[in-house]
Amino acid sequence: MPVEKDGQTTGVAQDGHNLRRRNVPDQNRSNGSITTRSQGVDEKESRKVCTTTHLLEELQLKISKAKTSVLQILDEWEFLIAPLVFTLVSFFTRMYKIGLSNIVTWDEAHFGKFGSHYLKREFYFDVHPPLGKMLVGLSGYMAGYNGSFEFKSGETYPEELNYTFMRLFNSTFGALCVPLAYYTARELNFRRSTIWLVTLMVLCENSYATISRFILLDSMLLFFTFTTVLCWARFHRLQKQSFSFEWFFWLFLTGISIGCVTSVKWVGLFCTALVGLYTAEDLWNKFGDLDMPATTLASHLVARVAGLIAVPVLVYMFSFWVHFLVLENSGPGDAQMSSLFQANLKGTEVGKDSPLEVAYGSRVTVKNMGYGGGLLHSHVQTYPEGSQQQQVTCYHHKDANNDWFFYPNRNEPLYNPESPLGYPGDKSVIRLIHSQTGRNLHSHAVSAPVTKGDYEVSAYGNTTVGDEKDHWTVEVVSDAASRDRSKLRTLTTAFRLKHTSLGCYLRAGTVNLPQWGFKQIEVTCVKQNNPRDVYTHWNVEAHWNERLPAGDPGSYKSPFFRDFIHLNVAMMTSNNALVPDPDKQDDLASQFWQWPVLHVGLRMCGWDDHIVKYFLLGNPAVYWGSTFSLFAFGALIAWYLVRWQRGYEELKSADIDYIHYSGLYPVAGWFLHYLPFVAMARVTYVHHYYPALYFAILTAGFMLDWATRPLARKNRRIEWAVYGIVYAIVIGLFVLFRAIVFGMEGKHQQWRYLKWFDRWRITD
Numbered sequence: 001m002p003v004e005k006d007g008q009t010t011g012v013a014q015d016g017h018n019l020r021r022r023n024v025p026d027q028n029r030s031n032g033s034i035t036t037r038s039q040g041v042d043e044k045e046s047r048k049v050c051t052t053t054h055l056l057e058e059l060q061l062k063i064s065k066a067k068t069s070v071l072q073i074l075d076e077w078e079f080l081i082a083p084l085v086f087t088l089v090s091f092f093t094r095m096y097k098i099g100l101s102n103i104v105t106w107d108e109a110h111f112g113k114f115g116s117h118y119l120k121r122e123f124y125f126d127v128h129p130p131l132g133k134m135l136v137g138l139s140g141y142m143a144g145y146n147g148s149f150e151f152k153s154g155e156t157y158p159e160e161l162n163y164t165f166m167r168l169f170n171s172t173f174g175a176l177c178v179p180l181a182y183y184t185a186r187e188l189n190f191r192r193s194t195i196w197l198v199t200l201m202v203l204c205e206n207s208y209a210t211i212s213r214f215i216l217l218d219s220m221l222l223f224f225t226f227t228t229v230l231c232w233a234r235f236h237r238l239q240k241q242s243f244s245f246e247w248f249f250w251l252f253l254t255g256i257s258i259g260c261v262t263s264v265k266w267v268g269l270f271c272t273a274l275v276g277l278y279t280a281e282d283l284w285n286k287f288g289d290l291d292m293p294a295t296t297l298a299s300h301l302v303a304r305v306a307g308l309i310a311v312p313v314l315v316y317m318f319s320f321w322v323h324f325l326v327l328e329n330s331g332p333g334d335a336q337m338s339s340l341f342q343a344n345l346k347g348t349e350v351g352k353d354s355p356l357e358v359a360y361g362s363r364v365t366v367k368n369m370g371y372g373g374g375l376l377h378s379h380v381q382t383y384p385e386g387s388q389q390q391q392v393t394c395y396h397h398k399d400a401n402n403d404w405f406f407y408p409n410r411n412e413p414l415y416n417p418e419s420p421l422g423y424p425g426d427k428s429v430i431r432l433i434h435s436q437t438g439r440n441l442h443s444h445a446v447s448a449p450v451t452k453g454d455y456e457v458s459a460y461g462n463t464t465v466g467d468e469k470d471h472w473t474v475e476v477v478s479d480a481a482s483r484d485r486s487k488l489r490t491l492t493t494a495f496r497l498k499h500t501s502l503g504c505y506l507r508a509g510t511v512n513l514p515q516w517g518f519k520q521i522e523v524t525c526v527k528q529n530n531p532r533d534v535y536t537h538w539n540v541e542a543h544w545n546e547r548l549p550a551g552d553p554g555s556y557k558s559p560f561f562r563d564f565i566h567l568n569v570a571m572m573t574s575n576n577a578l579v580p581d582p583d584k585q586d587d588l589a590s591q592f593w594q595w596p597v598l599h600v601g602l603r604m605c606g607w608d609d610h611i612v613k614y615f616l617l618g619n620p621a622v623y624w625g626s627t628f629s630l631f632a633f634g635a636l637i638a639w640y641l642v643r644w645q646r647g648y649e650e651l652k653s654a655d656i657d658y659i660h661y662s663g664l665y666p667v668a669g670w671f672l673h674y675l676p677f678v679a680m681a682r683v684t685y686v687h688h689y690y691p692a693l694y695f696a697i698l699t700a701g702f703m704l705d706w707a708t709r710p711l712a713r714k715n716r717r718i719e720w721a722v723y724g725i726v727y728a729i730v731i732g733l734f735v736l737f738r739a740i741v742f743g744m745e746g747k748h749q750q751w752r753y754l755k756w757f758d759r760w761r762i763t764d
Helices: 018-022 038-075 078-095 108-120 133-143 161-177 176-188 192-203 205-213 218-237 245-263 268-287 295-327 339-343 560-576 620-645 654-681 685-709 711-713 714-736 740-743 750-755
Strands: 365-367 377-380 390-395 403-408 427-433 440-447 455-460 472-477 493-499 505-512 521-526 538-543
Touching: 038 078, 038 268, 078 176, 078 192, 078 440, 133 161, 133 218, 133 245, 133 295, 161 176, 161 205, 161 218, 176 192, 176 218, 176 538, 176 685, 192 620, 192 685, 192 714, 205 218, 205 740, 218 245, 218 268, 218 685, 245 268, 245 295, 268 295, 268 654, 295 560, 339 538, 505 560, 620 654, 620 685, 620 714, 654 685, 685 711, 711 714, 714 740, 740 750
Parallel strands: none
Antiparallel strands: 365 377, 365 403, 365 538, 377 390, 390 455, 390 521, 403 427, 427 440, 427 472, 440 455, 455 521, 472 493, 493 505, 493 538, 505 521
């Protein structure tokens, strides 16, 4: 085919001038039309440009899709990625430089020592349940510790004791509180920005980070408090799936958490009360649902009794069963337990080589069989009022002032150690003579020093001087070894002592004497005759008489349930005795009103320059913000109540439900954990507020979530900007006060800039 003269075929070289002139009219043509040659070139170049543009657009689209895909993945997996990041940071803040201080710090002196008792399997006594201390013992076992260190306050840890591992073990519980807070906020239906805020407030709470770094119980208490709240919140979200597997799972997990938190400290009972309050309301609402069959309502009731009462009780009792199982050797806490329990401990002196049957002239110790009862005791000090005769008390520690002699009454011949042995038994009238002072156990119609409705019990006279008011009639209650009541037997015989003249009964309850009585238990003569009152029951614990053969009364076992109740009442009695001493100044103690406003901190160790110093103080933003939110929530409720009364119905059912369960219950949790310390007479410290603080943090999250709802609807960027400012404040203050967490080295004056108030004794 002929080709035009000006045409070009594919592959013909083109100069730059022609390339620049493509799609431009050819000047050689008069009419300005494009030549056939120029048209071919331009079409080809146009296709190339289009192809390049298309490729660029496809590349940009792929990059955009990739970005969107990454964001979608991050968004979809945020519920795993975010808590993982928070948890990693939490482990850092709780564990960084954790072994820097090599001295026994603050209450490590108590709980480290209790852990040692588990490793040596020695029975001890403490006012707290055993679970947390058993975990401390477990950490020592895992660290290769043999239990030989005494954990004296301020003492340097020996090289063979891996205290760093024990602290790391404890700090793990504190670190895990952060992801628990994250998932709890999710279950409370907070927005993502609020979930992150609640998590950050727990993560960056300086006091939480500090107290988690030592061998204490508080990190475990917080951990199980957090698990209980999480399980409760999740269980509530499953109300529409009643009796499903997941519903039962979270119900029983809530019960297990309640049992665990109560088994660490009795403060856990306040968390139990919160779940109980929710359960009562939930069942009441179901009771009002007339469409619900009675069988379904009964099933709900049974499920909650099993999951929220039976399971926690079993967990709590199981911790004591393990406690008794491990502590099989005699130790410093023996005297708090019953005589029969002590006799079954390895290495005990109770009942060892003691004659089985008590005779006149026998030297004995007399144990009160009431829960937490002590040994009948006297000392040379007298009552400051009343008869002003020698004091008679109950005392848990063993010394010579607990020893008494069984003597015949004054109407019988004087005791003669050379005469044939006589044996007191049921209905025998006897005297008890104090071995150290020689005075008779005595009572008269004088009011007791504290329990004014009872008669005073004193020690009076001697073996020859006295009267019929020194006489006591023995009434045998029971005997674990024999049905024969004609004799009293060591450990096994329970008896009462009735005052022969007044008709009252010797009793040692749970009332402690004032400081002049050394806070020992008051012993009185109670007028009421109540044979079931175990505080009027006594038994012979230790027995010495050279004229009698040794027996083996320890072969009789004490029932677990009786020991369990006995120890818990003893714990309660001792806990009630922890009242402030007016004669002593406790610089570490604080008052309940000081905690929510961060009025005071606590020095955890000595403040010398060579000591690594730790100061227990909260994050100001967390404390003040959470406390403000409690008042703000009250104002919010008052606002909507007033508007509701005026006829406004702006809240939907979902809004009311959200306020109820995500706002009101955290506030209720705060009150339940805080108000008992207002009424409590015992000595208190700043760390007693930490469980309540968590509920205040949840309240702060709710309030900010509610207040920023309009922003979330209109402009999410502004919402995140507001939250970003709050995040920065919380994180910034934690960083500012990081030294009190990680340890202050050198002279304390260099940290003067942290002493915002005089009560913050970071520097003198």
